[in-house]
Amino acid sequence: MTDSHEPQCFHCGTTPAAHRADYVLGALCGECAEQLTSWICPDCGDITSGSRSDAGAHCARCVAQRAWATVPDPAREEVARLLAAGKTILALKLIREVTGCGLAEAVALTRL
Ligand SMILES: [Zn+2]
Ligand SMILES: [Zn+2]
Known part of the structure; x- marks a missing residue:
């Protein structure tokens, strides 16, 4: 049953x-x-x-927001530009370079 x-x-x-x-x-x-x-x-x-x-x-979203706040402004603009262009892999690579975070955190940052 x-x-x-x-x-x-x-x-x-x-x-x-x-x-x-x-x-x-x-x-x-x-x-x-x-x-x-x-x-x-x-x-x-x-x-x-x-x-x-x-x-x-903090929840995953707030942790990501706090991490995002530490990203230098030019890098944030470049990440936004890459994401808008659909170049997600490059954006994730750049985020990881400037923040030193892991892939999961980088993915969370792109969703803000
Ligand atoms: Zn269980
Ligand atoms: Zn929260």
């Missing part, structure tokens, strides 16, 4: 999973609930979820 209404842990996909009322993204199994938590971003109030060791940190 398959019960499609049985909640699956959104994090690891196992079932059955316990519902966590304080977790905004969906059902979470007990094992994942031990490792994950959710909190309000101190900057924008967004609900942020992640590992317990990150609790209280």
